[in-house]
Amino acid sequence: MRLKSLKLNNYRNCRDISMDLDYDKIIIIGKNAQGKTNILESIYYLSSLKSPRTSNIKDFVKFGESDFKVSGELFKSDTDISLEVEYNLDKPKTVKLNGLKTTPKNYKSVFNTVLFSTQDLLLLRGTPQDRRDWLDSAIAQIYPTHDERLTKYSKIRVQKNNLLKSEETDNSLLDVFNEQLVITGSNIIYTRQKFLSELKKFAIDKYSGISSSEKFSFEYSFPHFELEDIAQALREELSERRAEELARRQACVGPHRDDIFFYLDGSDATKFASQGQHRTVVLALKLAEIDLITQKKGYSPVLLLDDVLAELDDLRQNYLLKSIASTTQTIITSVDTLLFEQDFLRNVKIYNISNGEIV
Ligand SMILES: Nc1ncnc2c1ncn2[C@@H]1O[C@H](COP(=O)(O)OP(=O)(O)O)[C@@H](O)[C@H]1O
Ligand SMILES: [Mg+2]
Structure with a gap:
């Protein structure tokens, strides 16, 4: 499966982000506290309606705002599926598949992700x-x-x-x-x-x-x-x-x-x-x-790697990057591109993030 696009409105520090993700490998580069983890968290949330960082949905609402929306286009089994989660401070969240409201249980069975962050290394x-x-x-x-x-x-x-x-x-x-x-x-x-x-x-x-x-x-x-x-x-x-x-x-x-x-x-x-x-x-x-x-x-989940490469030595980094099947869409965050081999960088889409915006 592949997440082809992502849109964030008032999600954490991201006021309005629209990303074309229709690539096998994507790297999001940015200094500390710019919103890299927020983006991966939003994708994980779009798939599971959960976050490892909070169980309080209000935390996702951009400070000073009263609602947020995360949406995306998923390509799976030869079909496009649109996903959407919307929340307003005084109402329960709504989740939609292809524009139609559905239950969280139905919703969660559609899009699969595996999130691997530095926090997991402490398991x-x-x-x-x-x-x-x-x-x-x-x-x-x-x-x-x-x-x-x-x-x-x-x-x-x-x-x-x-x-x-x-x-x-x-x-x-x-x-x-x-x-x-x-x-x-x-x-x-x-x-x-x-x-x-x-x-x-x-x-x-x-x-x-x-x-x-x-x-x-x-x-x-x-x-x-x-x-x-x-x-x-x-x-x-x-x-x-x-x-x-x-x-x-x-x-x-x-x-x-x-x-x-x-x-x-x-x-x-x-x-x-x-x-x-x-x-x-x-x-x-x-x-x-x-x-x-x-x-x-019967299909590979989307892999989200949050800052982990920097924490792994060359041996484990290489093993990780080599063992990710080419069919596994992988979205990686990192402070810089120095860690990656030139060969790897040639085949990836790179985005830069600063202060909650793609620049
Ligand atoms: N609900 C929110 N509204 C606005 N900003 C937020 C919210 N939640 C977190 N932030 C901000 O997001 C930034 C952290 O983003 P994060 O994605 O963790 O950074 P990094 O790029 O280091 O991964 C911090 O500056 C934090 O204050
Ligand atoms: Mg981070």
Whole structure:
């Protein structure tokens, strides 16, 4: 798939940007704080209705303005599709496909992107929450119902927490919430397990393409794979730890407490890996996401590389640029063009951005 054009109105520091993106490789050059990340964020938002930087839609509205609009033309399976997200401070956002209003769920299944930013390079050093966020966002590109399950799960969890914090906990109501959490939670865990096992084949292969001196692996923290086993184990854990939840007055059991463990030659990579090895892990995961989406959907997602090349050494940079298939449209941001080989630059479209404008 290819994003042929992008238009931004009052999005972050971009008042009015219109870009022709009908190229395989695009580089956006600009000094710090000019709007490079904002542009990639807007493309990611156009595809997923999410941003790694905020969950508050108001943050996208240009300071002092009351609305924003992001739109684009996508070319996919021999068809042009227009995408549009519009938001006004006092109304819910509207999303449109080919000019017609649709639901976020329908909308999100159309355009796929993989965003790789410097923040991702900290995945292994981050919190379990960071790793769950990465995982859930990656899953949502392939299984759009995952987001809805997460929302539902967190609503029930809030209700359960309120109940646990109340003066006297109604035990039968706690049972009801726990059973609802088991049903939604086991589906979340099941999808996470399934996604990770699908991703694993590709990720191990990518890792060994960059470094063959150690063996890479990872696993999800919940040790069950089949939906019924997961539900049963969750039910048992909720019952075993009921007293603890009552004492601590919070929900301590469920997928909101899970994590992903990464291993190099069997040792915990979070603790023992060098900075270079961390980067190889994240690079392998991102490249694996592209392959998995391509396998599942039958077309390659658009790859967004935000400032990451500068953070990678020559070996990893070369591997990244060489392993991006020519069919993967890639939009790269960078402070300058010095990093890129002349050969690469000959075949790319370069834009310069300054103060939220293409110059
Ligand atoms: N809602 C907003 N309205 C106006 N400016 C914004 C908004 N959100 C962020 N900015 C500005 O955008 C700039 C950062 O842009 P960014 O894309 O992160 O820069 P970079 O080119 O370094 O990637 C900052 O100057 C920040 O103040
Ligand atoms: Mg930036």
